[in-house]
Amino acid sequence: MDYVYGPGRNHLFVPGPVNIPEPVIRAMNRNNEDYRSPAVPALTKTLLEDVKKIFKTTTATPFLIPTTGTGAWESALTNTLSPGDRIVSFLIGQFSLLWIDQQQRLGFNVDVVESEWGQGANLDILASKLAADTAHTIKAVCIVHNETATGVTNNLAKVRRILDDYSHPALFLVDGVSSICALDFRPKALEATKTAKSVRVFFDWNDYLKFYKLGTYWPYTPSIQLLYGLRTALDLIFEEGLDNVIARHSRLGKATRLAVEAWGLKNCTQKEEWFSDTVTAVVVPPYIDSSEIVRRGWKRYNLSLGLGLNKVAGKVFRIGHLGNLNEHRNYSSQETIVSSVAESDFDLYMYFQLQLLGCLAGVEMILKDVGYPVKLGSGVAAACAYLQNNTPLIPSRI
Ligand SMILES: Cc1ncc(COP(=O)(O)O)c(C=O)c1O
Missing domain, CATH: 3.90.1150.10 (Aspartate Aminotransferase, domain 1)
Incomplete structure (x- = not known):
């Protein structure tokens, strides 16, 4: 071997x-434990608080769901949108392509804005679409912050500005998988979950929220090792x-x-x-x-x-x-x-x-x-x- x-x-x-940093590997090398004991909710509480710092927010509600980037996409989309909703999505490389494929398979009406691979999202087209959309049919703008396939980083602040310039209420959904910056989950996203009709079960934020209120935090069995790994990863980031x-x-x-x-x-x-x-x-x-x-x-x-x-x-x-x-x-x-x-x-x-x-x-x-x-x-x-x-x-x- x-x-x-x-x-x-x-x-x-x-x-x-x-x-993976050595201390994180070591932190994950541990036995499982009873997640209904007081220790795991206490740990989870610190994680939820500290994850907010990574996302540079003090008010948003984060969710810790063991999954991959693809699962995070699905979680964001199904919790905030309903089938048939119009969304604007930028195709600039393989990962934005895969996200768009998921958006289409989930039944959204995807308005794809394509650029040559190696270029960033075409924000002039976004501006013209928002300008024309006085009836606010666009429910979300989806963007991959850092397109890992081509090494292109999109300017999120500019997208936010354009949305604000047109006072457009569309949600701004960001893939931050390979970017070191934060997904900007504003309270608006949580608000949208009240009306979103997409079918969701495992990723339903409402289930998590119920357990947040109870202070036990987990509707399902958490991955104990990942929680301890995250704790150490956050500590290392804050130390640096x-x-x-x-x-x-x-x-x-x-x-x-x-x-x-x-x-x-x-x-x-x-x-x-x-x-x-x-x-x-x-x-x-x-x-x-x-x-x-x-x-x-x-x-x-x-x-x-x-x-x-x-x-x-x-x-x-x-x-x-x-x-x-x-x-x-x-x-x-x-x-x-x-x-x-x-x-x-x-x-x-x-x-x-x-x-x-x-x-x-x-x-x-x-x-x-x-x-x-x-x-x-x-x-x-x-x-x-x-x-x-x-x-x-x-x-x-x-
Ligand atoms: C920017 C981006 N988004 C999403 C994904 C999909 O993540 P996963 O393969 O973990 O589902 C990747 C994977 O490399 C990615 O780079």
Whole structure:
């Protein structure tokens, strides 16, 4: 079995699932417990309060439902809308495409606004649709904040502004799966659940609300391990500081883009205003199949990169730079390791903890493998030059 994983660590640079901090892994490594005991509701109460801070709200009501991103989509749609409702939805890549497919299968009347893959949502069309909709037939505007397939980040504040400019009451539903920012669940969404006629059972927020009132919180058996994992994840985020987390991702994004530029390759994202700080989709020359780059990374360097999906399959590979990732080394794992290795091995372990730069070095070797004339070290040097000038001290160690 060990052989399957190879020596050392897997360098996970897909844009999800992402690297999990060691303390979170350890927090989840525990037995189940009786969720009707006082301990689990007490824990849940802190989680619901603290999750709000991540979403930068003090008033909204969050729901913790064990599911995947696809389940979160369904939960948001069915709790707020009724079959036949008109919604405006932006198609800019594979994940917005999948969400639109779900919206259509749930019976909504989806007004699709399509852009070329690599571009952001066309907000001029949104403005014209809202302007024409004086009867307020549009019940929701759905947008993927960060299109993980192309590395495009949409401007949520601008969408909000456009809705406000037209005083349009449509709900603003945001997919925040690969964005580090918040889903803006305003009280309006909860209000809408009173009239929404979509069939929903497992995801029905009303069931949760009933148990919130009782103070027991769970209509169904919660995943105990996920609750403890979330508690630790929130603690780590607060320790680093949410704004510092955002700034760190900004540096990771910028460093990656500088490396791509130094390699002489193009970013799939066509304009700077849409550049994503969590994922970069890199366009390869037509004589290279980007899937081969991903295969090679896995087979030769134990490096996991993201494939190009659907329309951009074979044309792009993706570097995910989000989650438990830093510019230089993974401090939390390092601390654990240091206590168990001899001092002389310390530098070696430090080397193995290189994260983004390790990935960029790996990509360079792969590019050479597949016949792209890259200058080894060029991207790493560009990223290093930027990071060396811009990386602050670790906030908790100042
Ligand atoms: C932006 C975005 N939305 C939704 C999803 C779907 O999430 P899941 O596959 O966990 O259902 C993904 C998955 O990568 C995603 O990147």
